[in-house]
Amino acid sequence: MSFALEIRNLKKAFGGLEVTRDVSLTVAAGARHALIGPNGAGKSTLVNLITGVLKPSGGEILLGGSGIGNLSQAERVKRGLARTFQINSLFPTMTVAENVALAMVAHDGADARVLDNISRDPALAARIGEHLLRLNLADTADRLVSNLSYGQQRIVEVALALALRPNVLLLDEPAAGLAAKDVEMLLDLLKGLPDTVSVLIIEHDMDLVFRFAQTITVLVDGRVLLTGTPEEVRKDQRVRDVYLGRRHG
C-alpha cells in the first residue's frame, strides 16, 4: 500500500536531549490523521522534521513513496508538502490577496518572473478571488493581514497552505487561540477539503480532533504510544493516564 506520508524510525536529539525517539507513522492517501499528546511530547518538532526546518538525527521520511530527507524546505513544498504554523507566520505588511498570491505564484513556479505584472494577470486574480471566497475571506482581500482578527489570521494560514495545492497538509494546532465559533468555521473548512489532500493535524482541542480525524496517533515523550481510530484512542487506559497525569516509560 502506498502512503501519502511515511515516517520510519525518525529520531531527533538536541545534544543529549532526545525529543523524537524512533517515531514511525503512516498517513494514507486522503486520510484525516491527528497527532495528539501532552505539551513537550515532540509534536511540533515532528512537523519541523517532516518539513525540513530541522534535520533529523536518524530515520527516513517518505512523501508519496519517495525519500525527502535530503531535500530543502522549498523542494519538499514543490513535492506537495504544505504546513501551517502553531504561531501565525504570515506576511503582515501585505494584503490578504497578496498573501495568497505569493503562495499561488510560488506553486506555479512563476515567482521569479520579472516581466509578469501581478495586477495584469486576470487568471491569477480570478483564482485568488475563488480561493478567498471558498475560505470565507472574500471581504478581507484588500486588508493588511496585520489588521485582521486573530481568528481570521488563522484562516489565512490555512488559505496559504491550501493555495499550494498540497498532497499532504500538516496543520500545527490550527485551532490554537480560536473562539468557539471560529473553531466551527475551521472544522467546516477542513471537512470540506478534497480527498486528494491528506491531512496530518496536531491539535490540543480534543473535540475538534475527535470530530475530524479518522486515525489518531498519540505521542508521549517523543515516542508513539498508540495509533488507532478515535474510538480506540478514547477507550485506551494509557492515553487517559497520560492526559490525567500518570506517565508511561
Next chain:
Amino acid sequence: MRKPENTIGTSVPEMRSALRTHRFGWFEIVMLVVFVAVYYLLPGYLPLATQVAIMIIFAISLDLALGYGGIETLGHAVFYGIGGYAAGLYALHVWQEPISGLLVAAIAAGIFGIVSGVVVLRAKGLTLVMLTLACATMVHEFANSMRAVTGGDDGLSGYRIDPVFGLFRFDLFGRTAYIYSVCILVVVFLIARVVANSNFGLTARGIRSNAQRMQLLGVPVLNRLVLLYAISGALAGIAGALSAQVTKLVGLNTLAFTLSGNVLIVLILGGIGRLYGAVIGSIVFVVLSDRAAAIDPFNWLFILGGLIVLTVWLAPDGIAGRFSALTQQLRGRERKS
C-alpha cells in the same frame, strides 16, 4: 448602496486592486514638468540637477534591494564604483559610445552582484551589513592598489565620450549631460517599476516580510535574493557609469563608505520601499547638501545632519511615507463627509 470601508468582492478588478502595485499618477507628471522646467529656468544649475538625476538612479537601485527585498547593505557604492570604472575603462580602451558603456557597466556590476550575493546574502541582519561593507572595502582597496589600471587615488581620467547616438555632443554647460541623465533616469525608473510590479517584485516583498515562510511556500529564497541583488547592482552600476561619462573622471570616492551611507540617508529621508521615496530623497539630499555647503562651507554637514534628524523624527517613514499617510487621511475625511 455604498459598500462598507475595506470590504470588497471577489471580481477580477477588485482582486487586482488588492494586489497593490505602482500606478502612474500625478507624481510622474509633476516630476517630468520639474525636470523640463529646470532645463529652461535654471540653466546654471544643470550640473547639480544632473547629480540629482544620477543620485535618484542610485537610490532607486538601493530601494529595490533594501526596500523590496530587505537586503540590509552598507556597501552599495561597490556597484556604483564598479559601474563607473567599467564605463571609464571601456571608454579608454574599447569604445567611446556612451549607451554601450552603460550596458557594459550594468553587466559588470550585475555579475559582481551575483558573485558577491551568493556569499553575503546567506547572512542576515548585522552580519549582512558588515559583509556588504567588507565587500565594498575590499574592492576599494583593490582599485587603490591597481594604480596602473584604475589610476589609484588620482582616479581614472583621460578618456572621452562620443556624442549620444552620434548626434548630441557633451557640452561645457552640461545641457546634453542633463538631458542624457534624465532620459536614462526615466528608463531606469520604468525598469524598476516593472520589477516592483512583477511576480518577482511580489516575491521580494514576501521575502522581506517573512523569509522563513517563503521557504515553506517553496521559494528558493537565496536564489531570489541573489537575482534581486544583481538587478539592483546593475542599476547602481548604470548610475556610476553615468557619473563617469558626464564628469570624465572616476575616483576612489565612488567606492567609498561615504557614498554608501549617503544613498542610505537618501532613502531614509525619502521613504523606503516606494520608488518615489528615492526620487524625493535624492532631490532633498543633493539640493540641501549644496545649499548648506554654500551657506556655511565649514559646518554644512552639521546643518544637513540636523535636517535629517528632524525629518526622521517628524516622518519616520520618510517624506513619501508622510505624504502618503496624509493623502490617506484626507481621503478618509472625504469618505466620512
